[in-house]
Amino acid sequence: MVAEPDGPEDRKPQSDEAHSAFTPPFGVEQPPVPEDDQPTSEFALPEGLSTDPPDGPEGSAFDLPNSVPAMYGTRQSPPASPPGFPLVRLTKEAPWQDRMRTLLRMPVGDRPVPEPVQRHDDAGPAVPRVLDLTLRIGELLLAGGEGAEDVEAAMFGVSRAYGLDRCEPTVTFTLLSISYQPSLVEDPVTASRTVRRRGTDYTRLAAVFTLVDDITTEDTDVTLEEAYRRLAEIRRNRHPYPGWVLTAASGLLAGSASILVGGDLVVFVAAAIGAMLGDRLAWLAAGRGLPEFYQFVVAAMPAAGMGVALTELGPVLDWTGRPSAVITGGLFALLPGRALVAGVQDGLTGYYITAAARLLEVMYFFIAIVIGVLIVLYLGVQLHVQLTPDAAVLTHERPALQILVSVTLSLAFAVLLQQDRSTVLMVSLNGGVAWIVYGAMHDTGDISPVASTAVAAGLVGLFGQLFSRYQFASALPYVTAAIGPLLPGSATYFGLLGIAQNELDKGLASLSKAVALALAIAIGVNLGGEISRLFLKVPGAGRASSRRAAKRTRGF
Numbered sequence: 228m229v230a231e232p233d234g235p236e237d238r239k240p241q242s243d244e245a246h247s248a249f250t251p252p253f254g255v256e257q258p259p260v261p262e263d264d265q266p267t268s269e270f271a272l273p274e275g276l277s278t279d280p281p282d283g284p285e286g287s288a289f290d291l292p293n294s295v296p297a298m299y300g301t302r303q304s305p306p307a308s309p310p311g312f313p314l315v316r317l318t319k320e321a322p323w324q325d326r327m328r329t330l331l332r333m334p335v336g337d338r339p340v341p342e343p344v345q346r347h348d349d350a351g352p353a354v355p356r357v358l359d360l361t362l363r364i365g366e367l368l369l370a371g372g373e374g375a376e377d378v379e380a381a382m383f384g385v386s387r388a389y390g391l392d393r394c395e396p397t398v399t400f401t402l403l404s405i406s407y408q409p410s411l412v413e414d415p416v417t418a419s420r421t422v423r424r425r426g427t428d429y430t431r432l433a434a435v436f437t438l439v440d441d442i443t444t445e446d447t448d449v450t451l452e453e454a455y456r457r458l459a460e461i462r463r464n465r466h467p468y469p470g471w472v473l474t475a476a477s478g479l480l481a482g483s484a485s486i487l488v489g490g491d492l493v494v495f496v497a498a499a500i501g502a503m504l505g506d507r508l509a510w511l512a513a514g515r516g517l518p519e520f521y522q523f524v525v526a527a528m529p530a531a532g533m534g535v536a537l538t539e540l541g542p543v544l545d546w547t548g549r550p551s552a553v554i555t556g557g558l559f560a561l562l563p564g565r566a567l568v569a570g571v572q573d574g575l576t577g578y579y580i581t582a583a584a585r586l587l588e589v590m591y592f593f594i595a596i597v598i599g600v601l602i603v604l605y606l607g608v609q610l611h612v613q614l615t616p617d618a619a620v621l622t623h624e625r626p627a628l629q630i631l632v633s634v635t636l637s638l639a640f641a642v643l644l645q646q647d648r649s650t651v652l653m654v655s656l657n658g659g660v661a662w663i664v665y666g667a668m669h670d671t672g673d674i675s676p677v678a679s680t681a682v683a684a685g686l687v688g689l690f691g692q693l694f695s696r697y698q699f700a701s702a703l704p705y706v707t708a709a710i711g712p713l714l715p716g717s718a719t720y721f722g723l724l725g726i727a728q729n730e731l732d733k734g735l736a737s738l739s740k741a742v743a744l745a746l747a748i749a750i751g752v753n754l755g756g757e758i759s760r761l762f763l764k765v766p767g768a769g770r771a772s773s774r775r776a777a778k779r780t781r782g783f
Contacts, residue, residue: 327380327387327443354416356451357389358405362420363458364435365396365403370425371432372565372703375578378403381436384443389451400584427565428645429704434461436701466645470510473643477560478503480639480711481530483632485556487662488717491548497537498556501530505557520595523561527599530557535607551720554600558716559636563592564748565644565707571749597723604727626666633662633712640708650704653694657709661687665713676740680713681747687713688755696759706752715744 365382369375375398382396382405396405404419438457441447449457468476481502482495490498505526512522534554541550570585637658641651661683668679691706718741725734 327384353451354391354407354409355418357386357391358407358416358418360389360451360454360458361385361394361396361405362403362418364439365398365405366420366422367431367435367458367461369398369403370422371428371435372425372569372707373432373701374569374576375399375573375581376576377701381439384439388442398578398581400581427643428466429650429701429707430467430645430647431461431464433647433650433700433704434464467648468642468645474503474506476639476642477506480636480643481556481560483556483636483639484559484712484716485552486632487629487636487712488552488555489549490552490556493537493546493548494550494552494556497533497550498530498553501533501553501557502560504529505561520591523592523595524599527557527561527596528603530554530560531600531603533557535603535612538607539610539612551724555716555720558596558600558719559711559714561592561596562714562716562719562745563589564710564714564745565703566592567745568707568710568749568752571746572753575750575753596719600720600723601727604724608727626670629666630659630662634659636711637708640711641704644704644708646704646708650694654691654705654708657687657690657694657705658712660690661709662712677743677747680744681751683713684710684748684751685755685758688752689759690755691752692756692759702756706756710748710752713744713748715741718744 361382364385365378368378368381373381378398379396382398382403383394386394386396386405386407391407393408394405395407397403401422402419403422404417406415406417408415435458438449438454438461442449442454478499482499485494485498505528508529509522509526512525513519531554534550534552534557537546537548537550537553540546541548566585566589570582570589572582573579573585574582634655638651638655640658641654646654664686665679665683668674668682669676672679687706687709688702691702691709694705695702718737722734722737722739722741725731725737727734
C-alpha cells in the first residue's frame with residue numbers, strides 16, 4: 228500500500244499546461260475576489276449617469292429641431308424632394324398620357340403610391356392577367372404606329388389602375404415586356420410579348436385609347452373581364468373602309484399631289500391611274516407573301532412609267548403639260564411619313580433603340596422607292612426620252628386651287644390610314660392650314676423651304692395635340708394625314724432623275740434636300756406637340772364625366 232504525499236517536499240511540479248501565465252505563483256498573496264462575478268459590457272452605463280427622463284413637457288417627433296433657423300417655419304421650409312428632381316404635382320384633370328408620362332420619368336423610389344382605380348377582390352389583383360392585358364394593349368398601340376413613350380405610358384397606366392404599383396414597362400421596336408415586383412424581398416414577375424404584324428388602322432388605335440382612358444379614370448368601372456371583352460371586340464371589328472375605297476383614295480392622293488406641284492387635269496388622271504395600279508400591284512405582292520421592300524418597289528413603278536409615257540407622247544399629242552408631276556404625285560402616295568415622324572419622335576424622347584429601328588425601316592422603304600423609280604427612269608433614258616430635271620415646280624400661280632387640293636390630299640391620306648369618319652374633316656382642314664402657312668412663308672416671304680416646312684409642321688403638331696387632348700385620344704390621327712402636303716415628293720423625284728442621268732452632284736443635292744425636309748417635318752411635329760403640352764391649357768379638362776355619358780358601346 229502506497230502512502231499519499233502530504234508535505235511540500237513530497238509534491239511534484241506541475242507541467243506548463245497545468246497553470247496559466249497570468250496565475251500568481253505559489254506562495255504569493257491572491258487578489259480579492261470581486262463582488263459581482265459577471266462580465267461587464269462596453270455598452271454598460273458609466274457610473275453616475277442617470278437614465279431617468281428629464282422633468283418637463285412631452286415633445287413630439289414632428290417638432291422642429293433646434294438646428295432649424297428661426298427665419299422660416301414649416302410652411303416656408305424647403306420641399307422634401309430628392310436632389311436633382313423637381314417637385315411634381317399631378318392633377319386628375321390632366322390627360323392620362325401626361326400623368327403617366329410624368330410618373331415614368333421619375334425614379335421608382337420617388338413615385339407616389341397609387342390608389343387602385345379599378346376594383347378587385349379581397350385576394351388582390353390577379354397579377355398574371357393584369358400583366359397579360361397590359362401587354363395586349365401595348366401590342367395594339369405599337370403595331371398601330373404609336374410612339375414608344377406613349378405605349379409605355381399606356382401600359383404603366385393600366386397596371387397602376389389595377390393595383391400593380393411597382394411595374395416597369397419596356398418597349399422596343401418589336402418586343403414588349405413588363406416587370407412587376409410585389410415587394411423588396413419577393414422575386415419579380417416578368418412577362419413579354421412580340422409584335423409580329425404591323426398594320427395601319429387609326430380607328431382601332433382610337434378605340435384602344437378610349438379603353439385605356441376608361442381604365443385609368445375613376446368615373447368608369449372597367450373590370451378585367453370587361454376590359455378583355457372590349458379588347459376582343461376591337462380586334463374582331465373590321466376596317467371602316469373596303470379595299471376599293473382605299474385604292475380610290477390612293478389615286479385621289481396622287482392626283483391631288485400632282486396638282487399641288489403644277490399639274491393639270493391630264494396629269495391628275497395619269498397620276499391617279501398610276502397610283503391605283505401601284506396599289507393593286509402591292510396588294511398582289513403582299514398576297515404572294517413578298518416582304519414590304521418588294522411591295523414598295525413594284526408600287527413605285529407604274530407612276531414612274533406613266534410619267535415617262537406622257538413625256539414621250541406629249542409632243543405627238545401636242546400636249547405641253549408637266550409629266551414630272553405624275554411621278555411626283557406617285558411618290559407622295561408612297562413616302563413613309565408616318566414611320567418617319569414616329570422614329571424621330573422616339574429619338575427625341577430618349578428611346579434610341581426603337582428610333583434607330585424605325586428610321587432604318589424608313590431607309591429601307593425609301594431605297595425600295597428609289598429602286599422602283601430608277602428602273603423606269605433608266606429605261607426611259609436608254610430609250611432617249613427627253614426627261615427634264617431642271618423643270619421648276621410651280622407653287623404660287625394657283626394658290627386657291629392648291630389649298631383645295633391640299634385639303635383633298637389630306638382627306639385621301641386619312642382614308643388610307645383607316646381613320647374614324649369623325650376625324651377626317653378635322654385632319655383635312657389641318658392639312659389645308661399647313662399648306663397655307665408653307666405657301667405664305669416660302670412663296671410670299673421667300674423663306675427657305677426647310678424653315679417653312681418646319682414651321683408648318685409645328686402648327687400641325689400643335690393643332691393635332693390640341694384636338695387629341697380635347698377628344699382624349701391619340702394625336703396620330705390628327706397629325707399624320709395633315710403632313711401629307713408637306714412631304715418632299717418633288718425633291719425626291721428630281722434627285723432620282725439626276726442619278727438616272729449620271730448627274731450625281733445634282734441628284735445627291737436634291738436627295739439631301741428631301742432628307743432635310745423630312746427631318747424638318749418630323750422635328751416640327753414633335754416640337755408643336757411638346758409646346759401644346761407644356762404651355763396650353765387642356766381644352767377638355769373637367770369634362771371627363773360628361774364624355775363618359777356619351778361613350779360608344781361598341782369597339783369602334
